[in-house]
Structure formats: structure tokens, C-alpha cells
Amino acid sequence: MKNINIVFAGLGGQGVLRASDITAEAAFLTGFDVKKAEVHGMSQRGGSVSSDVRFGEGIKSPMIPAGTADFLVLLDASQKDPNALCCNEKTVVIEPEVIKIESLPNPKGLNVALLGYLSKMLPEIPEENWQKALENNFPEKLRESNTIAFEVGRKANAR
Amino acid sequence: MDPMKKLLNGDEAIAHAARVAGVNLGIGYPGTPSTEILETFSALGGYAQWAPNEKVAAEVAIGAALAGGKAVVTMKHVGMNVAADPFFTAAYTGVKGSLVICAADDPGMASSQNEQDSRRYAVAAGLPMLEPADSQQCYDYFILATELSKRFGTPVILRLTTRVCHSKTIVSIGTFSEPETPSYTKDAKSHVMVPAFARLAHVRLRKRLKDLEEWNCENGPCTFLGPEGAKSGVIATGISAMHAAEALPEARIMQPGMTYPLPLAKIKEFVNSHEDNLVVEEGDPIVVETLLANGMNVRGKKEAFRFGELNVARVKKLAADDVTPDPAPAPGKPPQLCPGCPHRLTFQALHDLGCTVCGDIGCYTLGVLPPYEAMDTCVCMGASISAALGMREVLPAEQAKRIVSVIGDSTFMHSGLTGLVDMVYNRPPHGHVVILLDNSTTAMTGLQEHPGTGRRLDHTETVRVDPAAVARAIGVRVEEVDPLAMKDTLKDFIQEQLDKEDVCMIIMKRSCLLALKHLKDREKAQAEEKKN
DSSP states (O other): OOOEEEEEEEETTSSHHHHHHHHHHHHHHHTOEEEEEEOOSSGGGTOEEEEEEEEESSOOOSSOOTTOOSEEEESSGGGTGGGGGGOOTTOEEEOGGGSOGGGSSSGGGHHHHHHHHHHTTOTTSOHHHHHHHHHHHSOGGGHHHHHHHHHHHHHHOOO | OOTTEEEEEHHHHHHHHHHHTTOSEEEEOOOTTTTHHHHHHHHTTOOEEEOSSHHHHHHHHHHHHHTTOEEEEEEEHHHHHHHHHHHHHHHHHOOSSEEEEEEEEOTTOSSOSOOOOTHHHHHHHTOOEEOOSSHHHHHHHHHHHHHHHHHHTSOEEEEEEHHHHHOEEEEEOOOOOOOOOOOOOOOHHHHOOOHHHHHHHHHHHHHHHHHHHHHHHHHOOEEEESOTTOSEEEEEOTTHHHHHHHHOTTSEEEEESEEESOOHHHHHHHHHTSSEEEEEOSSSOHHHHHHHHTTOOOBOOOGGGGSSOOOHHHHHHHHTTOOSOOOOOOOOOOOOOOTTOTHHHHHHHHHHHTOEEEOOSSGGGGGGSTTTOOOOBOOSTTHHHHHHHHHHHHSOHHHHTTEEEEEEHHHIIIIIHHHHHHHHHTOOTTOEEEEEEEOSSBTTTTSBOOTTTTBOTTSOBOOOOOHHHHHHHHTOEEEEEOTTTTTTTHHHHHHHHHHHOSEEEEEEEOOOHHHHHHHHHHHHHHHHHHHO
């Protein structure tokens, strides 16, 4: 298979890094080689945050080269332009509007809902590995609302 | 999936390796991107401490290693400057146990005030250095560094970069081993650096580096990527090797794991078996200059590639000597002080007063940005106080009187104390006002404890070093206030203190909102634990 490149982008506090952690772990659990890059440190201060996840076989650089993203997952619509260089004409851009915030038990679950949406386009990763990765990345009390959010995202993607 | 395999970032991989190696003590000062090493080491059951600053951390680690223990000390690149004094002489004393110095550089300055290349310290001090490219190498090289430290009796630098620290890759993990308690043997000739002993130690140090170079040529870690028998060779260090393998798939890539002292004979062999050879390294041209000085047929990068971090696209351009500017992405949203951050009130007041503000390192450096624009200088940890003294000494009275220092609580413990002593000792004609933004945490690096919080690295309680009591003991007048309670009068209050023309420290005491949330969560968890 071709290696998959996914860029997650948003603002500090929206769960960009958590979303990329879960994706990387789901790919890892499936048995792929995985690398994940991010720059954090100032992100808590509300600035732009992005994270790269690459999986497949024999991944080298952890950073996605310009123009080679297969997916750009936006947690905040404002971050489309700052991340435009990673895209090409075939890049699938997933905008936050694909999820109806009212349909989530907690608006903070947008990152997980977008993962649900994304997961429908990544048949390489079985759903159970997404579920396991979700479980490993959240405390038990948030598990139920995240399971619902993930399901909302999957349903929002009709393909 | 192999149960011993984990997806870890470089910091976490080092923490796991430290548990496998049976490290007795981990110590450091928080600094992005190195902070998570000790936090993870502690969470995995290792014994870890935050020191007030990197120099103290280095000395504690040296003591542990002189006693025969296994120690690791962690810091960001600028921390290496603070700790340089003990490191240079620890290269002479050597160690009985082991000492690994994790130094994390920040090419591109994701969250730093400079992009110095700390590899220079290895050369300057004569300390061997390993440079991992990914998390597996972080793990492997840490264990190797511990072994080499013990075997050759020297501290070893594990040089990291932001991308290595914060990228996750797959790591195979061994079994943890509990640290052994060492037993002390007196060896004053090695450990007391009076000139007569130090002269001998310097000769020993240079001999040791020769031995290490020989070992590196024969047994040192070295990774080869790309096709064998390629026409072009690339010598790449750290994560640059990964970018190069992707950017230049036709080339054969050699990544020497120990980059000081370099395995020169081994590299020469590699260079001689390729028609052309390119050196790919982030930061300063250190490896390429060494190879050129040793008469090797290699070429390096253009000056443009000294700046910022490398990536696949930039390595392609580097190889082609293409110095056209990189395409600039549309600007993102810059970081800012959190909504509700108590620092905002102080910066609003300083803005309104039109003060000249000598700032310091922390979240509050963001006070330089609009809407406050209330910061005039920020150089290094603690300089808010000492640089303000310098400014007050030379400026005319009407300008000097407007100067204030702004420093955070963790930074004050790190390097503010000595500056404050100087402020009292060499009191400027119109006194001075230091504003201590005390939010009871090291917020910028992710809410770490420090001596002023009264909690240790693992958040257990200890004696609290009270900055007010310390300042009073130094001879400073102290005003402790809650900025939130003084919202409307803060500006006038600061002006009143300036008008008194003595040395005054205003402590703006108000917890960081993020820290408060964590504290509550911890208290709740503790209460539940007690109940069960």
C-alpha cells in the first residue's frame, strides 16, 4: 500500500494533539510503521497547532513533506490557509462543519467526532483499533461521551 | 503486535531506557522540549527531581555519579549555558558511576529565545556525544551512553532536538531493572580539581577522547540507509538522516550515532567509496568542517541552511545548493496569554503607566505582544532584574525611574535571587521595583513544580521556599497583593511603589488557572484514594 499522510490542525486547547495521538496509536495497533510529529510547548497559549501522522511501511521523516498530505483534518476552519502548503489537488480536506456540534454530548468532543469521520476513509485500520486507541487516550469518565462522538462522526460520513 | 513495542516520543523513550538501565537519580530543570523525560521517568517509577536551575541540577547529578551512582540530567539547550561551568570540569574529574547529559536543542526556535547548536559544548568541554534520529535510537543510545560513561569514566552528552524529542516512533522496550545502591570510594586525586591534579586530569581527558574515537571507529553505533553501491554518499546527523533518506533516495546515507569524537577513519572509508559526498546537519556546520579539516572529499550546505530546522523539502534544496526562499505559509494564530490569565492585569497596568519593562523567560514574555506591548527586554533566565540594574545605572533619572522588572516565580528561583542581591548591594540612585508574577507553577513548560510551590516533581509536599521571606532577608521591601482584588487600583499602586525609590518587590500572587485545575484534580484523586 501507499503510505498515508494526515495533517491535523487547529488551535491550542482543541485537542489537535490528542486526535493525532489516537490516529497514530490506531495505526500502530493495526501493525503499521507509524511516525507522528508535532511542535508543542506554546500551544496551550491558544495559538495555531498542527500535527503530522504518517503510517504505512518504512516511514522515514516524521514530518509530512509539503504538498503530500492525503488528509487535512481541521478542528478550526481558520487553520486551512496556514496549512495549505501541505496539500495538493487530491488532498481530502475535512472541515469542522461536517460535524453538527449540537449532536455531540460535549462540544469538546469535536476532535473525536472528526476522527470518526476520518475513520470511514481509512479502511486499512479496523474500527476496533480506533476504539482501543480511544480507550487508551481518555480517562474512563469521558469514555461514553467519546464513544458517542466517534459514532456521530462515522454517521456524518455517509460513504 | 509485540507487547514490548510501544509508540513513544523521544523523551518518553529516554525515560523508559533510564528505567531499563537502572538509573538511581534523574534531575533537571523544565525546558521545552526536554521536560517530559523526567516526568515520564518519575511516572514509570524512577526517582526524579526538579532542581532550581540547570547548574544545580548538573552538580547534583555529578555528585551522584562521583559517588558511583547512575545519573541523568536533563535540560533544554539554553540550560547547557547555565550548567556549562560544572560540565567543563566534570570532564576532568570524570565519573565513577555514570552520567548522561540530555541536552535538547530547538532548531527553528519553536519555543526558545535562540537556536544555539549545543554540539559545540561536546567539542569545547571534551565530552563524548551521541545524536539519536528517532525514538528507538533515543532508547538505544541512552543505554549505550550509560555503559560508555561507566566504561570510559566520563559524562556523556545525549544531544536531542525538538523533532526527536516530540516525534513519536515505534520503540522496542526491555525489562526495567531497579537501581543498585553504590558504595563510596575516596579518590581525591581524580575528584579534587586543584591545579596539580587538574593538569594530570586534562592529559587523561585528551587520552580518553582518543580512546573513544578508536572505539567509535570499531564499535560505535552507525546506521546506513539507502541503496548500497550508490554513486553519491551522504553523511547525516540526528533526524537529518531521516529527512535525507526520503529526500535523496538514490544516495547511500551514513548516520554516525556518536558525533563527538567522530569516527574519522570509518567516515573516510565511506567517503572514499563514493564519487561525491554531502554532509547534512541542522544548525552549525560542525561535522562538515571537521571532515574538511581532515582532508576529506565532502561538501556542506549553503549558509541559508544554518537557520531553522531541516525537513525533506529543505534537504532536497540543500543538496541542490538551491537557496531560493522557502514558500511561506499563511500566518497562523500566534500564542497569547490565556483568557483570564492573572498576568494580563499587570501588563495592562504597565502598559497604561508607560513603564520600561525588563522582562524574563516564561508565559509572561507574551506581554510583549499586542494589546499590551509592555515588555522592552528579554534575554535569559533572571536578566529581568540584573539588566534593569544596568539600565538604571546609566540612564538619566527621568528614564531610569520608569524601569521595572517582571519575572515569574519559577524563573525567580532559577536565576532571580542573585540579581536581587545585586540590586540591593549596588542599589541604583532611585531604587527599583521588581514585579514577581507568582502563579505558583512553571506554567510555560507545562505546569511543573519548583521550590516556591512547596511540592516536588511528583507533586508530593515538601518545604516551601517563600519568595517574600527570601526577598525580605536580602533587604528588599515586599508587597504581596492579589492582582484580581486590585483590578482598578493596580496602576496607581505600582506608581506608588516606584515613587518610594527604595528596592521593592511586588508579589502578584494569583494561581495559574490551568495549574489550579490540575491541583483540584489531584486533590480529588487523593481524597478518593483515602476513601477506598
